[in-house]
Amino acid sequence: MLRLRSTIDCTTPGDSASESCIGCQISICSHLDAAGLDRLRAMSWTIKFAKNKMLFEQGEVLDRVCIISVGVVKLVHLLPDGQKQITGFLGPGDILGGIKRQENAHGSAKALTAVEACAFNRENFLQLIKDYPDLCLNLLTAATDEIEALTDHIVLLGRKRAPQRLAAFLLMMSQRWNADTDTANNNGTMVHLPMPRADIADHLGLTIETVSRTFGLFRSSKFISIPRPNDIVLSNLAALYDLAGFDEIPTRHVALGL
């Protein structure tokens, strides 16, 4: 099961949501000539999922590849005893699907919000890749990035405690999909969390209660404030970065040039 997070901003100004999967400059669409873009347009179609609908189930045959244009998807792995582990969240620009022959989904994918995606037939997708080596190399680079991200998460789960895990999670969330809602007011940076506490717990290898308690710890430590459960204001970024174990606060690279 291929799962890649794009490093390039997908939401190009002027594109409507329904067309954003074609016209935008995400990883796969860039580096294509006019003929390639025409082929892309001809072979792709748009799929939509309501909130909480399954994109696919664990074990299901995966013969399509899709690029998310709107919304957030969670990747869930079920254990025989009923436990869950969420191995990642995907958003606009991220790629998900099967590229191997007769591939079965390694995990389930569920829409956290309303989701729109640009879909391709696997065979068409593979042929396009073969015809555009640069595109294939881009995908390989993106796969390398995903491998590094998963590696970081392994370090998080293997060697970090609850506060460190949550701090890293909040900072990750603030950097990925909150470019516009990241309105820096005098109190801090606002982050919207599209997932409930249970999903955060299943992502960080904790329980709902521990996640909630750690949120409470951060609030009483004045690191954050919680106007609503899913809206977190990061009021002490330095403390959070320190907890997360990052060496420094990276300079933001936002589309609008902040």
Place this chain on the structure above:
Amino acid sequence: MLRLRSTIDCTTPGDSASESCIGCQISICSHLDAAGLDRLRAMSWTIKFAKNKMLFEQGEVLDRVCIISVGVVKLVHLLPDGQKQITGFLGPGDILGGIKRQENAHGSAKALTAVEACAFNRENFLQLIKDYPDLCLNLLTAATDEIEALTDHIVLLGRKRAPQRLAAFLLMMSQRWNADTDTANNNGTMVHLPMPRADIADHLGLTIETVSRTFGLFRSSKFISIPRPNDIVLSNLAALYDLAGFDEIPTRHVALGL
């Protein structure tokens, strides 16, 4: 940092160790025509590392790609507070290196045993990939496999207890590099562990003591026996598979047709 584990057996009978990086049928060498093999031979060279030598350090510039032909390498991630997490072990046929421009190593790589590898200059490697789309697609497929393997490890670290983790580790080890030492005698399957307990602990997100205690638990439960600390006999595979959370015992696919 690219890191791929090969799914194809590397040790082709008849190849000497020093030539195995060229002559073998590992993922990258297969699907190449005669001209491609010549190019591969011309651009590659052999590097050797003694036991416990670093292949590269975290943060170091990575402008080479290598394919391990002999030995085992551990991938280590250091945390600011001195803790370690081993994100994987690589062996014969596995690929490691940098393919991005001005890439810095995301983690360190250290030789667990004496190691030989087949090395490529990054630019040459990338050009070869561009000229052979099938090869690039193969790498993308291998990257997908690596992503799935890392995902499985995330599930292990996030939702499994010490016994389950160690059981999964032992079974994984018995399947990857023990095709010949897997002599099934009447007592069980022999597995040789090339790494010390500390590395197992750092891989499974545990401490040395917990790993040792869990080995002791398995021994007193008659799941395993330990003739020497690094040689484990799996005497109750069914129990280990059950612990690890695998649904069934997979049929072995060994080179010799077992």
Place this chain on the structure above:
DNA sequence: CGTGATTTTGACGACACTCAAATAAAGTGG
């Protein structure tokens, strides 16, 4: 405003970590 889901808070227990020491194994030099 009322119902159901989500989140928070509390009390208690268990699994794994820390600290400490003993035992076993591996390497070294005579």
Place this chain on the structure above:
DNA sequence: CCACTTTATTTGAGTGTCGTCAAAATCACG
């Protein structure tokens, strides 16, 4: 080949973080 040193592994006792069970408070939605 054997004493010696060094490293690795095992075992023990006590502590702490996080999980489990339970209930209250808050939020979302019709």
